[in-house]
Amino acid sequence: MRLAIDIGGTFTDIVLEHKTDLYTKKVLTSSSQPEVAVIHGVIELLQENKINSSDIKMIIHGTTLATNAVIERKGAKTCFITTQGFRDVLDIGYESRFDQYDILIEKTKSLVPRKYRYVIEERTDINGNIINPINTKKFQNLVDIIKNEKFESIGIGFLHSYANAKNENELKEFLLKYLPDVEVSISSDVCPEIREYERFTTTVVNSYIKPLISTYLKKLDTELRQKGFNCPLLLMTSGGTLTNVINAFNNPVRLVESGPAGGAILATSIAEDLKLDKVISFDMGGTTAKITIIENQKAIKAREFEVDRKARFKKGSGLPLRIPVIEMVEIGAGGGSIARVNKLDQIITGPDSAGSNPGPACYSNGGDNPTITDADLIIGKIDADKFAGGKIDLSKEFAKNAITKNISDKLNIKTETAALAISEIVDETMSNAARVHTVEQGHETSNRTLIGFGGAAPLHISRVAEKLKVKKIIIPTNASVGSAVGFLKAPVGYEVVKSLRMLLNKFNFEKVNNLLTSMKDEAKKIIQIKSENTEYIEERFAFMRYAGQGHEIKVPIENEALYTKDANKIKESFETNYEKLYSRTLPNADIEILTWSLSLSIIDKKYTKYIELEAYKNIKENSLIDFCDYESGEKIKIPNYERTNLKPGDFIHGQCIITEDQTTIVVSNNFNTKVLSNNFLQMEHIDNE
Numbered sequence: 001m002r003l004a005i006d007i008g009g010t011f012t013d014i015v016l017e018h019k020t021d022l023y024t025k026k027v028l029t030s031s032s033q034p035e036v037a038v039i040h041g042v043i044e045l046l047q048e049n050k051i052n053s054s055d056i057k058m059i060i061h062g063t064t065l066a067t068n069a070v071i072e073r074k075g076a077k078t079c080f081i082t083t084q085g086f087r088d089v090l091d092i093g094y095e096s097r098f099d100q101y102d103i104l105i106e107k108t109k110s111l112v113p114r115k116y117r118y119v120i121e122e123r124t125d126i127n128g129n130i131i132n133p134i135n136t137k138k139f140q141n142l143v144d145i146i147k148n149e150k151f152e153s154i155g156i157g158f159l160h161s162y163a164n165a166k167n168e169n170e171l172k173e174f175l176l177k178y179l180p181d182v183e184v185s186i187s188s189d190v191c192p193e194i195r196e197y198e199r200f201t202t203t204v205v206n207s208y209i210k211p212l213i214s215t216y217l218k219k220l221d222t223e224l225r226q227k228g229f230n231c232p233l234l235l236m237t238s239g240g241t242l243t244n245v246i247n248a249f250n251n252p253v254r255l256v257e258s259g260p261a262g263g264a265i266l267a268t269s270i271a272e273d274l275k276l277d278k279v280i281s282f283d284m285g286g287t288t289a290k291i292t293i294i295e296n297q298k299a300i301k302a303r304e305f306e307v308d309r310k311a312r313f314k315k316g317s318g319l320p321l322r323i324p325v326i327e328m329v330e331i332g333a334g335g336g337s338i339a340r341v342n343k344l345d346q347i348i349t350g351p352d353s354a355g356s357n358p359g360p361a362c363y364s365n366g367g368d369n370p371t372i373t374d375a376d377l378i379i380g381k382i383d384a385d386k387f388a389g390g391k392i393d394l395s396k397e398f399a400k401n402a403i404t405k406n407i408s409d410k411l412n413i414k415t416e417t418a419a420l421a422i423s424e425i426v427d428e429t430m431s432n433a434a435r436v437h438t439v440e441q442g443h444e445t446s447n448r449t450l451i452g453f454g455g456a457a458p459l460h461i462s463r464v465a466e467k468l469k470v471k472k473i474i475i476p477t478n479a480s481v482g483s484a485v486g487f488l489k490a491p492v493g494y495e496v497v498k499s500l501r502m503l504l505n506k507f508n509f510e511k512v513n514n515l516l517t518s519m520k521d522e523a524k525k526i527i528q529i530k531s532e533n534t535e536y537i538e539e540r541f542a543f544m545r546y547a548g549q550g551h552e553i554k555v556p557i558e559n560e561a562l563y564t565k566d567a568n569k570i571k572e573s574f575e576t577n578y579e580k581l582y583s584r585t586l587p588n589a590d591i592e593i594l595t596w597s598l599s600l601s602i603i604d605k606k607y608t609k610y611i612e613l614e615a616y617k618n619i620k621e622n623s624l625i626d627f628c629d630y631e632s633g634e635k636i637k638i639p640n641y642e643r644t645n646l647k648p649g650d651f652i653h654g655q656c657i658i659t660e661d662q663t664t665i666v667v668s669n670n671f672n673t674k675v676l677s678n679n680f681l682q683m684e685h686i687d688n689e
Contacts, residue, residue: 001056004487005038006259007063010286010336010356011455012037013481014045017488023049024481026455026662028356028392034065035220039227053228060487062236062258064287065216066209070111070256070319071308075208076152076183080112081142081171082200083159084119089200098316106310108318110201111208112155118142120171126501128163136174143178154179155207157187157200162499165192183210190251191322194499194594198304198322205307205321206253213252217245234492239324240265240299241493241601247526254323256307257330259483260290264299264326266486267451270476271297273610273678278448280434281328282464283482284457286335286373287353291434292328293441294451300327300441303497303543303597324495324599329437333430335373335456336360339403339422341410347418349426361402362394370406372426372456374399378419380627380635381459381666383659416628416635424630427460431467445470453482455663462668462683463630473671473683480662491537493601494526503547504574504591507567516540516562516598523600535603543597544574547590553577557596610678616651625657630668643681650675654686 004015007029016023025048027041046053069075082089090110099105120139123132146154154175161168165188172184184207191202221233235248238257248255260283267281271294279294293300305325306318332351336359339349349372354360358367360374362384376382377399384394400415407418438445446469452461458475465473478485496519502508520538527536538560543552555574559566570593575585621639629636641652643660652658655669658681667673671683 001051002058002060002488003042003056004262004484005042005059005061006262006481006484006487007034007038007061007065008259008285008287008483009064009068009353010334010359012041013484014038014041015478015481015484015488016045016049016051018049018051022478022485024478024484024662026391026480028359031356034063034216035223038220039223043227053224054230056229057231059224059229059231059233060236060242060490061220061233062262062483062487063216063255064259066213066252066255067257067307069209069212070205073111074212075111076211077150078112078153078155078204078207079116079118079146079149079151080155080157080200080204080207081118081120082157083123084121086159086196087114087117087119089196090117090204093197094316096316098310098314108308108310111204111319116149116151118145122158122167124158124160124164124167126160126163128160130164130166134167134170136170139171139174143175146175146179146182151182152211153183153185153207155185155187155200155203157196157203159196161186161188162192162194162199163501165189183207183214185210190253192498193322194501195322198320201319202253202322205256205319206251209252210249213255214249217248221245236262236487236490237324237494238305238326239301239495239599240326240490241495241599242487242490243492243494243526244528247494253321256321256323257305257325257328260288260292260328260330261326262483262486262490263290263453264292264294264328264486265490266453266476266482267292267294268297268299269486269489270451270474270680271449274474274676274680276449276474278443280438280445280448280450280468280470282430282434282450282452282457282461283454284334284430284452284460285454285483286456287332287337287355288330289333289430289433289454289457290328290330291430291437292326293438293443295441295443301325302327322497324497324597327441329433331429331433333372333426333433335371335376337372337426338369339371339375339407339425340369341407345411347407347411347421347425349422349429360399362396362399363392364395364398368402368405370399370402370422372422374402375419375422376456376459378403378416378628379423380625381423381657381664383625383664386659386661414633417633420628420630420633423460424463427463427467430460431464434464434468449474451476453479453485455480458663458665460666462666462671465683465685466668466670471685471687473681475665475681475683477679479665480660491601491603492527493537493599494523495597495599496520496523497595497597499595501592501594504544504567504571504593507564507570509562509564509566512562512596515596519596519598520600523598527600527602537601537603539599541597542570542574542593543595544570544591544593546586547592552594553581610676610680613649613674613677616649616674618653619646619650621656627657646675646679646681648675648677648679
C-alpha cells in the first residue's frame, strides 16, 4: 500500500494505492498550516477504507509550498555572500529588458535586497585554480552582522566555484561552526554550473525557502510518525523523479514544480499505455493550469525554469532557476481564478485566485468575487449537490449574486451570459497558452491528443480542444487527482548536472570519466542504490555549442566509459542535433562542451490493462439536466450520465455531461465519447470519425 499527497493552492489531493485499486480524497488546503489538511485527509481516507496507518509502506509527496513562498515573498530572512566586485549580479541579470519598449517596465525584484549582500576577497579562475584563497580570520565581523540582523538563511555564491568549490566549502564550514542554527546553501552544491547569474539566483531561492520547507517537512514527518506511519517519505522533484527527505531539506529548490511534474508523469504514462506519440497534457486545478508537450511518449525536459514572472509568456520577466525540470507553461487559470471587468469594459480572468480560503463565492465562506467555479455552476457544468463528493455545499445564489454585482450590472448583460463569457475567456486564455507553448517547441496542436486531468480540466477541455483544433481527448479515471496518481507512477531517481568546459578537439577523456563517475556515485547515494543488482536506467548528456556562441544544445552520450576516439562520435551527434534545430552546421568552427548531466532512475515494472475494443454500443442517459448553450446563451436540456455506471464499450453520441464524485466531464456537441477497456473516456471529434 502506498499513499500519494499533492498540496495545491485550493485542494489537497490524496490517493491510496492498494494493489491495482486506487482510493481518493480531496480536502481544502489549509494554507497557513498545510500539514493539518494533509493529516486530516489521510486519516479520513484510511478510516473510510478500514486500513491501519502501519499498513502503508510508502508515502509520496508533492507540494506548491516552495513556489508560493517565492511568489508571495514569504520565505526566510536571507543574506547572500559573493566574490568582491559581484554584489550586483542579482540586479544586473542578463543586462537586458524583457520588453524593450515598455517605459514603465516592472522587473522581478531579487529575494535578497542589496543591503543584505556581502562581499569577500577571494578568487578562483575559470579552470578551477585558486588565485586568492579566503582568510576565515577576517570573518568575525561578518558573523556579528549575521547575528545582529537575525538572518535565518545564508546563500554563498563565488565566481567559478563550479570549477573548484574549495573556497565556498571553507566559508560554509566556518559559518556553520559559529552559526549552527542558520541554514547555509552554497552554489557549488545547489547549481554547479557555468553562468553566475542563474547560479546565484538558484542559490538565493534555495536559501530563501530552505527554512520554510525543512520546517514543514520535519513537522509533517513528525505528525505522520505520531499517527503510526513508519514508512519512508519520498518527495516529488521538478524533474519528474522521487527523492528522499534529506535531499529535499538540502535542495528544496528542486521541489519548485513538484506538483505539476506529477501530472506530466501521469500523461506520459497514459501516452505509453495508449501508444500515443503526439500529446498535450492539460492539467487545470483550483489555482493554475499547466500545459506540457509529450513527444514520442516522453515529456520534454529542460534545465532552466522561471518563477514569479511579471509578464505572461515573456522570458526574462521572472527569476531563472537552473534545475532539472519538465518543460511546461503554467498560468493563473483555475477554478478559483477571479473574474473582473477592466477599464475597457472587458471581462478578464486571473491570475489571482480565491484559493481555499475564502474560496469562490459559491463556497459560502465569505468570498464575494466571481470565479471560474461560480461561472461553471451557473452554466450547469457543476451539480451543486455532488461537488467534491457532496462534502462541499455550493450555493447557486451566492455565485449568481457575485457575477451579477461584479460583471452583469457593470456590462448590462444577463447573469447567464456573463457566466458564459467568463468561461469562454478562461478557455481562450488556456488554449492560447497551449498554442504558444506548442509552437515554441516547434510543434502544432491539431495533430495531437489532449489528455485532461485536475479538478477543473474535464469541465473545460472540450472547448479548449475545439479552439486548438484537437480531434481526440482522453480523460483518465481519477482525473481530478491526476497529479497525485502521477506521483505513484514516478521512478525513484536523481539528476546531477556539473560544468566542465573543454574544446572537443582537446578532449580530455580522463577528466570527463572522473567527473561522470563522481556524478554517478552522487546520484547512487541520493537514490540509495546499494546493490549492483539493482536495475536502473542511466542517461548521460553533454551541453554543447560552437565556440563563441551564447547557448548550448543537449547531446546524448551513449558510451559509459569515454576515450579519445569517442570525440568523433560526440561531434557527429552534436552536428546531427544542431542541424535538426538550425538546418545547417558550421564545418570550420570549434566545438565546445560546457556542461555534463547524468541521471539515474530505478526501473519501475509497468503494467497496462488497455486493449483495443472492437465494438461500441449506444447507451441511454441517466437524466436530462439544464445547461446554458454556448451558441444561443439560452438554457437547454442535455443528457447526463453517471461515470460509475459507464462500462467499457459504451458509446455516447454528441453533447452531454458525465458526472463523478470529484469532477464533471463536459462534452460539447462536436464530440462523441467512448469508454475504453481501461475505463478511460475517449472523446473523438465527429468530423474525424
